[in-house]
Amino acid sequence: MDILGAFAEFETQSLAAIAAAADEAALEQVRVDYMGQKSGRIRDLQKLLGMADKDQKPVVGKRFNEVRTAISAALEERAVGLRAAAAETSSSFDVTLPGTVQRGGRLHPITQVINEFRELMGRFGFTVVDGPEIEDERHNFEALNIPEDHPARDPLDNFYLACAGAVSGGPVLLRSQTSTVQIRTMEQTQPPIRIVSLGRVYRPDTIDATHSCMFHQMEGLLVDRHVTMAQLKTVLSQFAHSFLGPDVEIRFRPSFFPFTEPSVEVDMRWGDTWMEIGGAGMVDPAVFESVGYDPEEYQGFAFGLGIERFCMKHFGVDDIRRFYENDLRFLSQFG
Ligand code: DAH
Numbered sequence: 001m002d003i004l005g006a007f008a009e010f011e012t013q014s015l016a017a018i019a020a021a022a023d024e025a026a027l028e029q030v031r032v033d034y035m036g037q038k039s040g041r042i043r044d045l046q047k048l049l050g051m052a053d054k055d056q057k058p059v060v061g062k063r064f065n066e067v068r069t070a071i072s073a074a075l076e077e078r079a080v081g082l083r084a085a086a087a088e089t090s091s092s093f094d095v096t097l098p099g100t101v102q103r104g105g106r107l108h109p110i111t112q113v114i115n116e117f118r119e120l121m122g123r124f125g126f127t128v129v130d131g132p133e134i135e136d137e138r139h140n141f142e143a144l145n146i147p148e149d150h151p152a153r154d155p156l157d158n159f160y161l162a163c164a165g166a167v168s169g170g171p172v173l174l175r176s177q178t179s180t181v182q183i184r185t186m187e188q189t190q191p192p193i194r195i196v197s198l199g200r201v202y203r204p205d206t207i208d209a210t211h212s213c214m215f216h217q218m219e220g221l222l223v224d225r226h227v228t229m230a231q232l233k234t235v236l237s238q239f240a241h242s243f244l245g246p247d248v249e250i251r252f253r254p255s256f257f258p259f260t261e262p263s264v265e266v267d268m269r270w271g272d273t274w275m276e277i278g279g280a281g282m283v284d285p286a287v288f289e290s291v292g293y294d295p296e297e298y299q300g301f302a303f304g305l306g307i308e309r310f311c312m313k314h315f316g317v318d319d320i321r322r323f324y325e326n327d328l329r330f331l332s333q334f335g
Pocket of ligand 1: 177179219257260279280282302
């Protein structure tokens with residue numbers, strides 16, 4: 001019997017069958033038919049191997065291994081090819097289907113303005129500090145020289161909370177101004193001080209296009225020796241120029257705040273209109289005394305600006321309520 005001839009025939013036939021297998025299932029069938037351990041045709045070859053003459057055995061054995069290796073390699077190669085072809089034609093990737101739009105998030109317009117304010121004031125050397133939104137009367141009123149009978153302390157003009165403060169035990173309220181942070185900073189630091197604080201404040205105002213019961217302020221405080229109102233005006237006008245451009249003007253109008261003396265309202269001119277943007281002044285000596293600073297030694301200026309005002313003007317928004325409605329059609333227009 002021509003054992004080597006039988007091997008050659010087996011090899012040719014199995015390689016042809018492998019090449020003809022149209023998919024992975026067909027290829028698996030070919031593998032079982034030819035190479036299967038239980039009933040594959042390879043078993044016939046093994047039997048022939050056993051029948052070979054003693055001197056023929058080394059040659060036949062070597063050839064048997066070669067054939068087996070060649071077929072295994074061919075099976076593997078064909079499997080890889082079929083898999084790649086299947087992936088290419090598979091319906092999981094249809095180039096004609098519309099893509100999935102990746103919707104990127106963006107910062108809220110007010111957050112954008114807050115970030116820009118921080119950055120601008122940082123360049124003027126002001127550090128950003130934070131304060132709590134739930135305050136006691138000392139920080140919201142008393143240390144700011146706002147007496148008990150001042151209309152700003154009317155319970156109806158503030159959001160007092162029904163619980164007492166955890167530390168002081170006294171009444172607590174949602175802060176009505178960021179000026180509270182002036183006190184908190186001075187209580188913990190010695191001059192010189194140069195800080196801004198940006199955050200939410202709460203007042204039970206009637207809500208309309210320009211009023212909200214929650215809005216944002218930027219508070220500024222500078223304390224040092226030889227501080228003047230001219231420096232206050234310079235800082236605010238430099239700030240306005242940086243944010244809005246060189247044409248913007250700034251104007252002070254005499255006013256009154258319990259925590260500054262003298263006090264001013266700050267207006268900015270955008271185009272033809274003057275707009276009130278906040279209050280400012282020289283820190284009242286009574287405030288210094290309430291935090292243990294010597295008013296003879298130090299002076300300071302402070303300011304509080306409404307952030308929504310800037311934001312509305314900057315983005316051309318005419319109703320403050322839009323900022324808080326979480327309407328993506330509105331919010332996605334900015335940034
Ligand atoms: N806290 C004042 C308000 O909410 C604004 C203000 C006025 C802040 C004068 C100041 C200041 O720091 O000096 O109406």
